Amino acid sequence: MISEPFAAGKSKIHQVDPRIKVVFATAYSFIVAFSTQFPALFTAVVLSFLMVCLTGLNLWAVAKRLVVVNGLILLLWLILPLTYNGDSLLHLGPITLSRPGVILSAQITLKSNAILLALIALISSMSLVTLGHALSRLKVPEKIVHLFLMTFRYVFVIENEYLRLVRAAKIRGFRPGTNIHTYKTYAYLIGMLFVRAAARAERVHQAMRCRGFKGKFYSLYRFPPKSINWVFSSVMTAFLIGLLYLEIVF
Amino acid sequence: MNENSYPIINLEKITYSYPGGPPVINELDLKFYHGDRIGLIAPNGNGKTTLFHIIMGLLKPASGKIEIFGKSVREERDFLDIRRRIGLLFQDADDQLFSPTVLEDVAFGPLNLGRSKEEAIEISRKTLNFLGLAGFENKITFKLSGGEKRLVSFATVLAMEPEILLLDEPLTGLDNQTRGKIIDILLNLDISYILISHEIDFLAATTKQIYTMENGMILSDEKAYIHKHDHIHQFGTIPHKHM
Numbered sequence: 001m002i003s004e005p006f007a008a009g010k011s012k013i014h015q016v017d018p019r020i021k022v023v024f025a026t027a028y029s030f031i032v033a034f035s036t037q038f039p040a041l042f043t044a045v046v047l048s049f050l051m052v053c054l055t056g057l058n059l060w061a062v063a064k065r066l067v068v069v070n071g072l073i074l075l076l077w078l079i080l081p082l083t084y085n086g087d088s089l090l091h092l093g094p095i096t097l098s099r100p101g102v103i104l105s106a107q108i109t110l111k112s113n114a115i116l117l118a119l120i121a122l123i124s125s126m127s128l129v130t131l132g133h134a135l136s137r138l139k140v141p142e143k144i145v146h147l148f149l150m151t152f153r154y155v156f157v158i159e160n161e162y163l164r165l166v167r168a169a170k171i172r173g174f175r176p177g178t179n180i181h182t183y184k185t186y187a188y189l190i191g192m193l194f195v196r197a198a199a200r201a202e203r204v205h206q207a208m209r210c211r212g213f214k215g216k217f218y219s220l221y222r223f224p225p226k227s228i229n230w231v232f233s234s235v236m237t238a239f240l241i242g243l244l245y246l247e248i249v250f
Numbered sequence: 251m252n253e254n255s256y257p258i259i260n261l262e263k264i265t266y267s268y269p270g271g272p273p274v275i276n277e278l279d280l281k282f283y284h285g286d287r288i289g290l291i292a293p294n295g296n297g298k299t300t301l302f303h304i305i306m307g308l309l310k311p312a313s314g315k316i317e318i319f320g321k322s323v324r325e326e327r328d329f330l331d332i333r334r335r336i337g338l339l340f341q342d343a344d345d346q347l348f349s350p351t352v353l354e355d356v357a358f359g360p361l362n363l364g365r366s367k368e369e370a371i372e373i374s375r376k377t378l379n380f381l382g383l384a385g386f387e388n389k390i391t392f393k394l395s396g397g398e399k400r401l402v403s404f405a406t407v408l409a410m411e412p413e414i415l416l417l418d419e420p421l422t423g424l425d426n427q428t429r430g431k432i433i434d435i436l437l438n439l440d441i442s443y444i445l446i447s448h449e450i451d452f453l454a455a456t457t458k459q460i461y462t463m464e465n466g467m468i469l470s471d472e473k474a475y476i477h478k479h480d481h482i483h484q485f486g487t488i489p490h491k492h493m
Contacts, residue, residue, distance in 0.1 A: 127390075200344075203342070203345040204346075208358075210337075218361040220371060
């Protein structure tokens with residue numbers, strides 16, 4: 001199940017217009033991703049952490065999400081300093097750590113964490129449904145938005161069908177092992193899932209046609225203007241200018 | 251049956267078979283009049299759902315004539331108008347509810363019929379209230395319980411203000427409370443409908459005629475039969491009859 005633990009909340013950031021959050025999260029991510037100077041990157045991590053604190057999220061839950069990404073980054077630390085060409089930073093017996101490799105790894109670490117924290121603060125603080133509507137208002141192509149929303153809607157149904165199939169296999173004594181029977185069973189299971197998903201899609205489409213669907217979707221969501229939007233936009237703009245300044249000056 | 255008026259649904263010699271199979275619907279005739287409330291009871295696989303899909307134009311019969319609201323319908327284009335006047339409630343509510351929120355799903359139909367946003371919201375709220383679903387507007391459709399899903403999908407159909415309802419096993423998988431609710435709603439509706447169900451008591455309570463389907467045809471059987479089933483009540487040991 002996809003749960004949205006951060007979507008519910010009463011913080012100031014939760015109240016900001018989702019469209020504005022999407023716009024600034026995108027701009028912020030791009031600026032951080034293109035930054036190379038460490039003062040700018042360190043500042044970005046601090047700012048992102050500040051946003052998470054302002055959103056009032058459970059820091060422990062946020063940390064758990066960061067662990068997933070930093071596991072991947074750990075791999076980079078193991079590979080890049082050893083393989084990157086450039087002047088050496090340190091000799092450890094036969095192993096040479098390259099300076100550009102270490103710098104690159106550090107940059108990637110800071111960038112990823114800063115962007116991830118900002119996205120958790122700004123994007124996870126709205127439900128996926130709201131995000132879909134915000135994107136649609138931002139003139140993201142309708143097909144993409146609806147693909148996104150329908151996927152989210154039917155992931156649950158397909159997951160349920162998957163669980164039903166697994167249960168059906170289990171109650172008949174299926175125990176996975178390393179043998180051809182297991183592979184075959186899983187192949188059938190996945191194949192069946194595709195067949196069922198396709199049949200489901202067909203029925204959903206029929207139901208939509210029965211209700212006069214002509215290829216157009218409508219969104220009923222409204223985003224009322226609020227003063228908090230102006231405050232948020234001003235602060236975020238200041239952040240962005242600050243980061244650009246740090247990047248250019250150093 | 252009102253013999254004076256013309257049938258609003260008139261099927262003549264409809265035949266349909268799924269690819270590579272024998273005909274599920276075979277030379278079927280059906281005349282459905284305004285004010286009719288028909289129950290269809292038949293074993294699984296006897297073409298009840300197929301019949302509904304043919305009426306809605308979702309399946310194209312191999313042969314036969316379909317007349318709905320006095321007009322012959324044939325092409326997809328003809329059915330567009332039919333679909334706004336006949337509401338089909340699907341067996342599985344998950345097929346019917348695809349919008350993220352309840353209000354959007356109920357408003358989907360009216361919006362497709364060209365209503366303005368405000369009108370669509372107004373109609374949707376009224377329909378939800380009528381079904382006792384006030385306050386459900388912003389709930390997420392896939393997080394509803396089975397009974398709530400069925401009621402909301404019923405709302406999505408009613409919001410189109412159909413003249414005829416086709417209900418495909420509306421009680422399956424529901425608890426007694428929701429069943430009672432659906433029966434009440436049906437009795438309070440002023441719409442003609444055809445109802446598929448496996449439950450004779452439910453059909454007896456909500457419909458005027460009950461038909462069955464056999465060999466791809468609709469049979470009306472007015473005769474009552476003496477039959478046996480196990481049941482329990484006081485004085486059960488004394489020979490007696492139920493009429």
